[in-house]
Amino acid sequence: MIKVNGNDLREIVRILIRNLGLLEKTEACCCGVTLSQCHAIVEVGRVKEISLNSLAELLNLDKSTMSRTIDNLVNQNIVLREVYTENRRSIRIKLTEKGDEIFRTIEKSMEDYYEAVISLVPSDKKEQVLESLQILADIVKVNKCCDVKGE
Template sequence: MSESILDFQLEQAIGLNVNRTAFLMTEEIARRFAEAGYAVTAQDFGILFRLMKQGPMTQVEIAQLLMRDKTTITRRIDGLVKKGLVERNPDPADRRYFRIGLTGEGDRALEVMIPLVRDFQTEVLSDIPDEEKAITIKTLKYISEKLMNNKRG
């Protein structure tokens, strides 16, 4: 085997570390949501948060915004409808589509969940200097943009 293959250190790969960190963070925030009485995932929270910020959207718009496939988003929304956190309403412009919007219960859930997420972020990142956090975010955004541009081109 060539020396370059033997020198490769998987533990130093950005993708491995980003995935591992994301997994651990999503598991922990889901645990905290459950403790607060909301059996939702981090992905569910992402849907709820986007609906709060941007208003009702179609499932296709949500899937594109969150960079998930339509089937996954449909399943997530079905679960959120069953929990009474979102509702499907016919799109007034095109009756073939539904617009997904928050319910009153969804609004109340976000009033609990947003502080949990904020506190969790603060707790996890408390020992990291602001400059290092900014560099990490800038680097990850750069990698994401590069990958999205490669996908388009």
């Protein structure tokens, strides 16, 4: 059996991130929006309406960063920002018609891309790959980079 350590995992994740183009957050993802705007559009599109605070939490961003991203999307007529009538301090975000078109384009593009990727994984390994990625995603979600304590 091969001995695996943290550096092996780090190198694979580093290469995966680089190959997926996730390092340059200002790089256009598609449809004339940045990668961070793309993430916001996708999350809003999936739930139809979300509070600014919930969106920031979902994307693991601070509120001010999320607010700036939403400001840019409002200026491009991609999202609407509305104040809740029940709680004037709470802001909800929705896609405009233009935003919904961009969302559908992004979703179709990503579905096609990941379908092509998974089709290249050997049939007997597909379930293993997805299961392993889910385990890794769950662990990383609760153990932030500088919070991990050695066992």
